[in-house]
Amino acid sequence: MTEYVRRILDAHVYDVAVETPLEPMVRLSQRLGADVLLKREDLQPVFSFKIRGAYNRIARLPADARSAGVICASAGNHAQGVALSAKKLGIEATIVMPVTTPQIKVDAVRYWGGNVVLVGDTFDEAYIAAIKLAAERGLTFVHPYDDGDVIAGQGTIAVEILNRHPGPIEAIFVPIGGGGLAAGIASYVKFLRPEIRVVGVEPADAACMKAAIDNGSRVVLDRVGLFADGVAVRQAGEETFRICRDLLDGVLVADTDAMCGAIKDIFEDMRILAEPAGALSLAGLKAYAEANPERTGALVAICSGANLNFDRLRHVAERAEVGESREILLAVTIPEEPGSYRRFVQVLGNRTVTEFNYRYAKNGKAHVFVGLQTRDAKNRKAEIIKELEDLGYGVVDISADETATLHVRYMVGGRAPSLDDEVILRCEFPERPGALLRFLDGIGSDWNITLFHYRNHGADYGRVLVGVQVKPEDRARFNARMDSLGYPYEDETANDAYRLFLR
Known part of the structure; x- marks a missing residue:
């Protein structure tokens, strides 16, 4: 630790980097009842601490x-x-x-x-x-994280934080990809102010450092999600793991919705658009603040970057309300009879409706895809569901259903009730010219494609919902074919949103 402190203090960074401010997030501080500070690394010449x-x-x-x-x-x-x-x-x-x-x-x-x-x-x-x-x-x-000089350069952020805020700090939250930033900050903070907690934050679908610390040695993740592409790393660095294992006070994980909610928080307080990895540490800070109401100092998050693809904004906006616990997505079954649609809308009353998808059904039951906005969805959800169920409505909570939020909400109304042996898969493939054709060529012509939905989310990987007609006796061969393609996929045939709105 002493050696890294020396290297951090001797680092050459300010010929090109700038000392960034540590700014209060006034609105979020009021909401959380905490002194929340944001380290603005988005203000670097390349809009990132790197x-x-x-x-x-x-x-x-x-x-x-x-x-x-x-x-x-x-x-x-x-x-x-x-x-x-x-x-x-x-x-x-x-x-x-x-x-x-x-x-x-x-x-x-x-x-x-x-x-x-x-x-x-x-x-x-x-x-x-x-x-x-x-x-x-x-x-x-030049390694992105597993190098002593790189770690020391990133550690200069800790010097600036402690210089700008000499008062009490309870915890500093640091995004982790390979671990270079966390290793540098932890080395300096734990040497000078060991009472300050240094907490790493990783995406739930790319938590390589947490897996390594839990395992006691580095592990290679089978796959990583790419929404937070700045921290999408399959294996923590060797040197960074050694440091983080010894010095971090814990590693939290945050899902996509939590990151989207944090992006919105940063925008509302600072009027800047952080990239997903840039808002990751704030998502962890919010979870920590909620779980630890008794605090003894400021909470600091690193806004590590703002290189956000503009076309990703619509996905962020769609998911932020769920991530902020401000939106509930429900599949509600109502009687298919005259007046039932109007009665259901009356039941919703003055609640803010964010989405409402409905189509006539012949079997006597209709399914409505409805989104409701509320200030405290986490605590209000059970109350709203019980209210609807007490009135005789069938209700399925699909707020956290990836298939529902990414695909089904845009497809409500299309059914194939006479279709037999349909298998539904949620897949990812590289977002590059010809990838879609290669995906379809890989499946081949042995099976009939019965459903297909693709939507560009501004990420490096495209997300697809595909239906394929596969006889039960041919399922093993079909699964082997899908495995051979090398594209990550999940079987969603039993998914509630698919069953209620598309089957």
């Missing part, structure tokens, strides 16, 4: 390594940090990025002078290609 570690690593290279050039693998913020750092120092930089990287990020790297090489569909493929190119061309590989 510039700190990248510049500190590259600035320390000897002359021969500088003349050869540097290389990295990244689909986002680290790429821009390396490109700008190399440009500032007059060094050639090669940036290997997955083919699936959104064009806005590719353009940003090129703007800062990076030579972009597009390889593979995933970060892992880009990483392997970058290591190979580094060996072939004699380039220095």
Whole structure:
């Protein structure tokens, strides 16, 4: 720890990085009954903290390594940090990025002078290609997190936090991908102010550091979600794990809805749009504040970046109300008879309706997909459901149903009651030209496709709901075919939203 403190205090970052403010979130503080502070790393030249570690690593290279050039693998913020750092120092930089990287990020790297090489569909493929190119061309590989100089550069954030807020701090919440930021902040804070809790926060679908700490050694996740692409890492770094295991006071996880809610909180307080990874630590802070009403100091979250794809905003807006516990999604069964639709609307009364999907059904029962806005959905949900059930309505809570919120809500009304042997799958595949065709070619023509819904969410991976007619005796062969495609998928045939609105 002492060695890392020395390296942090000696880090070269301010030739290109700026000291960012620690700002109060007034509205959220009032809501939580806590002193909430946000460290504004979105104000860096590349809109992310990554510039700190990248510049500190590259600035320390000897002359021969500088003349050869540097290389990295990244689909986002680290790429821009390396490109700008190399440009500032007059060094050639090669940036290997997955083919699936959104064009806005590719353009940003090129703007800062990076030579972009597009390889593979995933970060892992880009990483392997970058290591190979580094060996072939004699380039220095700049690791995004598992490097002492990178960790020290990121640790300068902790210096600024403690300098700007010498008063009581209960906890600092840090987003974790590979762990470089958390390792740097924990090293400095625990040396100077060991009473301050340092808490890591990871996405629920990419919690590699939590899995490693729980296991006692590093693990490789089978797959990671890509909504928070800035922290979508399958394995924590070796050095970062060593530090985080010893110094962190815990690791929390947050789901997509919680991150969307935190993005909205940051916008309402600061009028900025954080990227999902940038709002991740605030999502963890909110969960901590709710679980720990007795506090002894400020709560600090790191807004680690604001490189948000504009076309992702609609997805964020749709999910923020659920993440903030302000929206309830319900599937309500009503009698298919004259006047029943009107009676149901009367039951809803003056409640704010955010969504209402209905279509006539012939079997005497109609199903309504309804969204209700409320200030405290978490506590009000059970009350509302009981009220509806007491009136004789069948109610299914689908607020946390991914298939319902991503697909079914846009498809209500289409049914195929005479269709036999339909299998419903929720799949992901790389968002790149030709990926959809390759997906369909992979399934082949042995089975009839009966349903298909795709919607672009501004992410690197497309999300699809697909129906396929598969006879029971052919199910094993079909499952083997799907497994061979290499695309993550979940069987949703028994899903309530599908059964009520589409079957």
